[in-house]
Amino acid sequence: MARHAKSRTADLFAAGNTSPALPAPAPAPVPAPASASKPAYRPRPSEAPGGGVPPTPQTAARARSRQLWYAVVFPELIEADASAAKLQKLCMHAHAFTSLVSIEPPNALLLEIKGSLKLLGPLETLHANIDACWRQLALEASSATAPSTLAALWFARAGQPVRIEDLGMLAGRMAKLPIACTAWDADRLQTLRALGVTRMGDLLRLPRAGLTRRLGVGAVKDLDIALARQAAPRRAFVPRERFRERCDFESEIETTAYLEKAVEPLVERCARFLRERQAGVQTLRLKLRHRAGPATCVRLGLASITSERRRLMDVLIQKLERLELSAPVRGMELASGALQPLSAASLDAFAGLAGAGGRDTAPQLVERLRARLGEEAVYGVVSIPEHRPEAAWQRVRELRLASVLRAGEKTAVRGADHAMPRPVWLLDAPVPLDSELILEQGPERIESGWWDGRGVARDYYVARQIRAAHGAKLWVFQERRSKLWYLHGMFA
Amino acid sequence: MPRDVSSLANILADARVWKLKDASAAPTRPVWSTGKSSLDARLPGGGWPTASLIEVLLDDTGLGEVQLFLPALVESQRRIGDVPWLVWIAPPHEPYAPALAQQGIELTRLLVVRPTTANEALWAAEQALGSGVCAAVLLWLKGTDDRWLRRLKLAAEAGGALGVLFRPERHRFESSPASLRLVVSRGEHEMQLDLLKVQGGRPGPVDLGGP
Numbered sequence: 236m237a238r239h240a241k242s243r244t245a246d247l248f249a250a251g252n253t254s255p256a257l258p259a260p261a262p263a264p265v266p267a268p269a270s271a272s273k274p275a276y277r278p279r280p281s282e283a284p285g286g287g288v289p290p291t292p293q294t295a296a297r298a299r300s301r302q303l304w305y306a307v308v309f310p311e312l313i314e315a316d317a318s319a320a321k322l323q324k325l326c327m328h329a330h331a332f333t334s335l336v337s338i339e340p341p342n343a344l345l346l347e348i349k350g351s352l353k354l355l356g357p358l359e360t361l362h363a364n365i366d367a368c369w370r371q372l373a374l375e376a377s378s379a380t381a382p383s384t385l386a387a388l389w390f391a392r393a394g395q396p397v398r399i400e401d402l403g404m405l406a407g408r409m410a411k412l413p414i415a416c417t418a419w420d421a422d423r424l425q426t427l428r429a430l431g432v433t434r435m436g437d438l439l440r441l442p443r444a445g446l447t448r449r450l451g452v453g454a455v456k457d458l459d460i461a462l463a464r465q466a467a468p469r470r471a472f473v474p475r476e477r478f479r480e481r482c483d484f485e486s487e488i489e490t491t492a493y494l495e496k497a498v499e500p501l502v503e504r505c506a507r508f509l510r511e512r513q514a515g516v517q518t519l520r521l522k523l524r525h526r527a528g529p530a531t532c533v534r535l536g537l538a539s540i541t542s543e544r545r546r547l548m549d550v551l552i553q554k555l556e557r558l559e560l561s562a563p564v565r566g567m568e569l570a571s572g573a574l575q576p577l578s579a580a581s582l583d584a585f586a587g588l589a590g591a592g593g594r595d596t597a598p599q600l601v602e603r604l605r606a607r608l609g610e611e612a613v614y615g616v617v618s619i620p621e622h623r624p625e626a627a628w629q630r631v632r633e634l635r636l637a638s639v640l641r642a643g644e645k646t647a648v649r650g651a652d653h654a655m656p657r658p659v660w661l662l663d664a665p666v667p668l669d670s671e672l673i674l675e676q677g678p679e680r681i682e683s684g685w686w687d688g689r690g691v692a693r694d695y696y697v698a699r700q701i702r703a704a705h706g707a708k709l710w711v712f713q714e715r716r717s718k719l720w721y722l723h724g725m726f727a
Numbered sequence: 728m729p730r731d732v733s734s735l736a737n738i739l740a741d742a743r744v745w746k747l748k749d750a751s752a753a754p755t756r757p758v759w760s761t762g763k764s765s766l767d768a769r770l771p772g773g774g775w776p777t778a779s780l781i782e783v784l785l786d787d788t789g790l791g792e793v794q795l796f797l798p799a800l801v802e803s804q805r806r807i808g809d810v811p812w813l814v815w816i817a818p819p820h821e822p823y824a825p826a827l828a829q830q831g832i833e834l835t836r837l838l839v840v841r842p843t844t845a846n847e848a849l850w851a852a853e854q855a856l857g858s859g860v861c862a863a864v865l866l867w868l869k870g871t872d873d874r875w876l877r878r879l880k881l882a883a884e885a886g887g888a889l890g891v892l893f894r895p896e897r898h899r900f901e902s903s904p905a906s907l908r909l910v911v912s913r914g915e916h917e918m919q920l921d922l923l924k925v926q927g928g929r930p931g932p933v934d935l936g937g938p
Contacts, residue, residue: 597812600858604840604851612841617834618824628824635835657826659793660819707789707913724823725789 303349306387312342337469385461410436478571487563509542518572525562553606622683658724665721762798771927782905803862811862857882
């Protein structure tokens with residue numbers, strides 16, 4: 236079989252080589268083999284017009300070897316109104332078994348359980364445990380496990396509780412499935428019935444080109460996915476959760492110092508909430524409610540995603556200290572922004588350890604500075620490879636805070652290595668000079684930027700002023716057209 | 728008797744105790760070279776002391792005062808492990824990124840802070856010095872009082888960072904807790920350096936001839 240496919244591919248390539256200028260000939264439909272003893276369905280590159288090229292065996296094997304899908308179909312849910320919401324709730328239960336749960340509308344869930352086998356396996360036990368979960372919820376469910384998403388789903392829809400781990404057995408076991416379990420549209424199924432195809436085995440025996448023509452690209456792709464010949468990434472269900480908790484005070488609070496004390500347990504609970512979900516937040520909102528009038532809203536932005544109580548508290552205190560209360564506060568509500576997964580690279584998991592020693596981390600420092608001085612007041616600078624001095628640098632607000640940077644690993648784009656030194660201070664705008672100068676080094680001609688309307692044509696010098704009041708080393712230039720002298724920087 | 732000797736040794740081993748006669752001995756804290764051998768020779772340990780506050784008095788900008796510290800800043804970022812941060816607070820002009828990159832400073836680890844008031848600047852400096860993630864904090868100020876300087880010094884010692892405070896020369900005759908005080912002024916060709924106070928060293932003008 237493999238040899239056969241290989242020789243065909245070689246033939247096609249040969250044909251392409253001999254007549255490169257000609258358009259590719261329309262592929263002739265491959266006649267169905269007279270004897271149905273040998274399955275004729277096999278993915279062949281270039282046979283299907285617009286059918287897409289099936290992935291190479293290597294990539295497909297890599298993708299499928301890691302996967303084992305448990306599909307569960309809830310027949311009751313199909314009539315239910317809020318089936319989507321119900322499925323989302325069920326996802327939460329499914330999360331007990333795996334982290335990758337995907338919703339298949341309208342009434343099915345797909346669980347990737349290969350990764351769970353080691354911890355919760357073997358497969359029989361795990362499968363039975365998941366089934367038991369639905370029974371406990373008094374839900375009618377039919378489930379199946381197979382190495383591909385669609386195969387598992389089709390088995391579950393057909394009501395066959397199979398557990399197939401071996402990819403080699405998949406096609407054989409699928410042969411008995413009725414084609415209705417694919418949930419293709421009625422036209423397609425009618426076409427197949429007209430052909431006398433009622434079982435999956437009959438379908439798989441049909442030639443690919445003809446199938447593509449009769450049923451469309453989607454059906455053939457479905458078959459590829461079901462046989463795990465093509466990877467089909469699924470979108471994992473991510474619970475949309477926020478932390479939101481309120482507390483009311485027995486008596487009204489008038490000073491921010493007491494507010495800080497009062498908010499501490501809320502932050503503590505928020506941090507625990509985040510830690511349990513292995514998630515962090517980058518924004519927080521604290522709402523202070525008054526007896527009358529609108530509530531005061533305090534918004535917090537953090538420099539990086541965190542779940543650490545100390546950092547959240549730190550920023551909150553900075554904000555509260557600078558808050559002017561318009562009226563006494565009767566209650567407050569702390570709400571988190573969207574939860575984001577904590578990445579290992581952020582090292583936030585270890586930040587708690589570092590913080591215990593009284594030491595800060597860089598994000599903490601930046602947050603605290605920004606909370607008090609304002610977002611704009613704290614920034615970094617980058618060097619840009621550009622000839623015009625004023626365009627060769629830029630302020631950056633997004634700081635690389637989380638990552639660990641080792642000595643010797645250069646990250647900054649270093650500007651062109653100038654033969655002439657550059658000054659430490661650059662003036663915001665060049666200042667006209669009228670006094671006499673001693674030119675010490677130069678000229679360095681910079682002529683650039685004619686294309687964006689801010690062109691410069693200058694000769695730069697390192698200079699010293701003769702006048703006694705200034706002895707500083709200066710960076711000056713002479714405008715080449717006007718011959719005027721300007722001060723642009725200082726070597727400090 | 729032996730117990731007393733050991734307690735004295737303990738006291739002498741404390742980093743906070745410095746011995747006047749023993750200034751030439753290697754200090755327990757690391758030092759960073761100033762890049763000028765004649766200045767290194769005058770400083771205890773042969774360089775800028777870390778975990779301390781240095782006060783630079785000058786009336787002008789552009790005398791080469793930042794250049795005094797750039798080699799030390801570059802050296803501090805070459806430490807083993809995570810590259811530490813440098814924080815520049817209220818610099819008189821915009822620090823020019825290409826120049827700093829040219830000198831070898833890791834720009835992704837440089838933070839510029841622009842506070843609106845002197846108190847905010849001092850607060851930011853204290854936070855940065857004490858954070859433990861910064862190697863050096865450079866602060867430009869018009870004026871401040873003794874109490875704040877003492878806080879900065881304590882923060883620098885706690886965080887192990889080098890604090891450099893630039894302020895006008897008129898503060899020359901005020902007392903200061905800084906472990907090193909120097910006056911930078913304009914000379915004929917080079918800038919002139921005058922060490923006002925050197926903890927563990929000898930004050931006096933420095934001849935900056937040579938590299």
